[in-house]
Amino acid sequence: MFRTNFRVAWRNLVKHRNYTLINTLGLALSISCGIVIFVLVRFHLSFDDFHADANRVYRVVTEQHRDNISYSSSVPSPFGKAFRNDYSFAEKTARVAQLSNELVNISIDGENRKFKEPAGIAFAEPEYFDIFNFPLVKGSKSNLLSSPHEAIISERMARKYFGEKDPINQTITVANRVEAKVTGVLKDLPANTDLPAEIIISYASLKDYNAWMASDDAWGGMTSAMRCYIKLKEDITPEQVEAVLPAYVTKFRAGNKNIHHYKLQPLSALHFDGRYGGIIEKRNLWILSFIGLFLVITACVNFVNLATAQAVNRSKEVGIRKVIGGSRTQLFWQFIGETAIITILATLTGLLLANITLPYLNRWLGTDVSVNLFRSWQLSAFLIAQIVVVTFLAGAYPGLILSGFKPIAAIKGRISRHQLGGLNTRRTLIVGQFAISFILIIGMIVIAKQVQFAKQSSMGFDKDAIVVVPAGEGPTSTAQTLKTKLSQLPGVEKISQCYEPPSSDAAWNAPVRFGSRAEDEPFAANIKSADNQYLSTFSLQLVAGRNIFPSDTARELLINETMVKKLGLKSPEEAIGKNISISLRTPLPVVGVMKDFNDHSFHEDISAVALWTDTGFYVNYALKINKANVAQTLSAIEKTWSETYPDQVYEYKFLDDKIAGFYRNEAFMLQGISIFCLIAIFIGCLGLYGLVSFMVLRKTREIGIRKVLGSSPVQLVWLFGREFSRLILLAFIVSAPVAWWMMNSWLKDFEYRINFSAWIFLLALGSLAIIASITVGYRTVRAALSSPVKNLRAD
Structure with a gap:
């Protein structure tokens, strides 16, 4: 039975190639987006989750209260030492000076080699490796970084600097000021960490780099490089620690108008809290997830619309199968099987598209994600669940509709309107699709205009043709x-x-x-x-x-x-x-x-x-x-x-490029939302095509009668154009307030911003109206030009 149903399903899909292609393409695009979004979201949620007892690890951060509140991921240099000596809340405490874009010199066989390291170096106390799980592959963990002028480097750095040579006891020079001997090699750091330093030097050497930064009396100022990490004891809560920290402000910063409030930031929040330099906010991951879910659902809606519009063409097949003994259950599972085949084909195509896309996405975002079903059981489980859910979401309703046809009526092709499913349901779904498309289009326009405004507006100084070169x-x-x-x-x-x-x-x-x-x-x-x-x-x-x-x-x-x-x-x-x-x-x-x-x-x-x-x-x-x-x-x-x-290593940057870097996140959002907007519009247009196809089937005789009574092709086209115009206008009315609220909230992050004018809404409405007109134009014109005799013979 399974083999027979599969053979029949495959023949039907091959016979109706256009129907199969449209459904497969729509599902493939949405599934590929779902796969890419899934691996990206999972990658970001996995940051620094591999450390032992990660739930007890915190970074001490600072709220600075002046005429306004600012946030810093740093603390004064002496903080870590004072906290370790004064309180017993923590199992381990480590001070770290994190420095980026530092010069590193290596002397190999008399040849001096120089490197600029964007990820920089870190001066860290020994307890750093008791808090974080960065295992050694060479060297001894005992007395790690306990003496001045010791360094630990990653395997990647060892290969980069020394090739096949043993890096142990080799000397590196940082910033032409600090010499350090390599005493250990770390296993390469994973991509999902916010602690990127691959060269870690003993904290006791910091005084050679910057004496003020290393001072245990420097409570009066704070450098952005200084971090303090603590691992709390199991019975200690962060609230207990924060309750005693104001004592440091009273003791060491009395009378200073820059009032410090020291807080504990969980390790799990480092990646997501933008106030303290987090890469991405969790709300953006939720937005991405909902976009992926929306794309999959809209593809399923399109499948339903196209399947029900296609139902009349298969009514005789259903009638014959019922006459020769086929039950409704058997017919239902046959249609579910057809949907499963399309979904599996779409999933395979989606995997191919995702694999093609991810290398470019990794270079663009600086991530390291891949689609590997054999290395990620979560991705495999996600795909299996997606195939099952999409199959039943897309196939259940058409399966119930088609398997419910009465045999005689089906054989004669006399299917009543209500047997093809409610039109209002499909109209509602189309309105929902286009409402989301409107929101994406308006978001795309607003972000593009704000980024353009930020890059092109005067900042009060000349930034054109100015080169910034670091001093040696x-x-x-x-x-x-x-x-x-x-x-x-x-x-x-x-x-x-x-x-x-x-x-x-x-x-x-x-x-x-x-x-x-x-x-x-x-x-x-x-x-x-x-x-x-x-x-x-x-x-x-x-x-x-x-x-x-x-x-x-x-x-x-x-x-x-x-x-x-x-x-x-x-x-x-x-x-x-x-x-x-x-x-x-x-x-x-x-x-x-x-x-x-x-x-x-x-x-x-x-x-x-x-x-x-x-x-x-x-x-x-x-x-x-x-x-x-x-x-x-x-x-x-x-x-x-x-x-x-x-x-030393020479480098330069144009000032306008440096300023453009201020808006890197906005540029990423613009490109991302543009891609998803185009995909959403494309999938929505497929749904609109399905709805128009359904309407043409319903109005076949009406078209013939109107033509006999003298209606022109233009009037007949408007018969359908009026319908989708109402749907688009309704979608616009529903989405406009939501888009206005969302983008106004986004623009509040800018002190200097564009005006949110009405032309943005009109541009979005006009753009989608044109796209929708092109989408349905071919189908409606063809119906309007068809023979009235043929139309009148249809039921």
């Missing part, structure tokens, strides 16, 4: 000599030494005390340490006073208009000559006020900014270059820089 490690005199050489290159119009460009995701925030006031201000200043060429290089404007004079040390200040307002001054001119103390330094006179510029992305409001000269903090060169010979100029800059610092 070496004496200040060498850096000044290099600046002179670079300024003399053809194609270099202006050059400035600085800490960071005007707008940067790296901020140096410091407390401010104005004039003779007894306390610090309730806000911090974003320090821009730079030379006197900074204003002209970036075309920054002064609204009062003059530019700073050249100097090696901080002697005078420029501030921005926002700081003038926050200080309570009535005008920029009033600030000139006033003294301001920043970061507890000697008070400096204000000599000029800069016109406000965006010192962060458009996500944030403009900060109070102070600019001074201090060569000790010039970590970048900013070069304004001529657009005429960009390639030649860049080559000359690289040659000059490399000659000055032959033992």
Whole structure:
């Protein structure tokens, strides 16, 4: 019986090739999206879940309360040591200084090799490896990183640096300041970890890298590099720990307007909390999951619409099978079998599409996911469950409809309308499909316009044709000599030494005390340490006073208009000559006020900014270059820089590319939602085609009668166009308020944003109306041009 049903099912699918192709394609697209979304969601949910007792591991983070609240994944350097000595809440406590994009030098057989490591290095206390499960493949865990100048590297780093040589006892040099001997090799780190350092140096060596950062008295400031991880005892709750942490604020930071609130962040939250540098929010994973579910459901809806529209063509087959003894149950399972074949074909096609797509997706997202049924039982279980669920969702309703035909009526082709299923149900499903499509289209338009606005709007300074080159490690005199050489290159119009460009995701925030006031201000200043060429290089404007004079040390200040307002001054001119103390330094006179510029992305409001000269903090060169010979100029800059610092790695970045990086997540959302939008529209159009096919079958005789009575083809086309126009308009009415609320909520993340105008809705409505018109046009025109005699003979 099974073989017979399978043979009949296969013959029917081959006979109705268009029906089979449309259903298979729709299901394949939705299933491939479901597979990709499943592996991506599972990948992100698996971050750092492989550590023993991960539920007891926490990172100490900081809420900074000034005039507003900011969040940092760091703590003051002494925090970890003080916590370990003062309290017995934790089994293990480890301080870690996480540094990115560091220079690493290796000497092999007299050859000096240099590398820039984007993932950077970490200075870690020995207990780091008691908290986290990063197993050694070489070396001894006893006394691990207990002495200065010890290093542990990953297998990948060992291969990269030393090839086939034994890395143990080899020496590496970090930032031309810290030498360390390799005493162990880690098993390669998995891709699903938020602790990416593959070079870990003993914490005792940190003082050679940065003495202030390593100081056990540095409670007054905080660097973004410093982390503190703890593993709580089994009977201790995070609330118990957080209850005693305010004591550190009272003891070490009394009177500081930058009030710290130390919190415990679970290890499982590191990946998802955007306030503390999390990669992706969990709500986005839920959105992805619901999009995948929606795509699968809409494909099933389309299957139902097409199957019921196809039912009339199979009525004689059903009637004959019933006459010769076929039961309704047997017929039902035959149609379920046909659906299962289509679903399996669609799943295989979906797997192929997913395997083709994922390599590009991995490069795009920086992930490492794959579709491997033999290595992931969860994926295998997901696919089996999906095949079963889709088969019954898509096949049960058509199976019940077709198997319920009365034999005589079926053989004569006299199927009543209600036997083909309720039209209102299908209309509702189509409206739901297009409502989601409207939301996706409106979301796509809003995100695209906001990203375009952020990239093209003026930020208050010149960002065009400016190259940012990191300064090399070496004496200040060498850096000044290099600046002179670079300024003399053809194609270099202006050059400035600085800490960071005007707008940067790296901020140096410091407390401010104005004039003779007894306390610090309730806000911090974003320090821009730079030379006197900074204003002209970036075309920054002064609204009062003059530019700073050249100097090696901080002697005078420029501030921005926002700081003038926050200080309570009535005008920029009033600030000139006033003294301001920043970061507890000697008070400096204000000599000029800069016109406000965006010192962060458009996500944030403009900060109070102070600019001074201090060569000790010039970590970048900013070069304004001529657009005429960009390639030649860049080559000359690289040659000059490399000659000055032959033992270091040269790199550069255009400022507009750095600023575009502020909106990397938005660009990802835009591309993702665009892809899903196109797929959703395509699947929705398949459903609309099924509904129109069903309507044509229902109205065959009506079409013939109308043609006999003189109706034109245009009037007959409008007979169907009116129907789907109503559905699209209803979908728009339902979805517009939802889209408006969702995108307004999203835009609230930007301090500077586009206006949500009516044309966005009209553009979405017009786009979908055109697409739907094209989708149904062929089917309706064909029906309108058909022979009235043939139509009148139909029942």
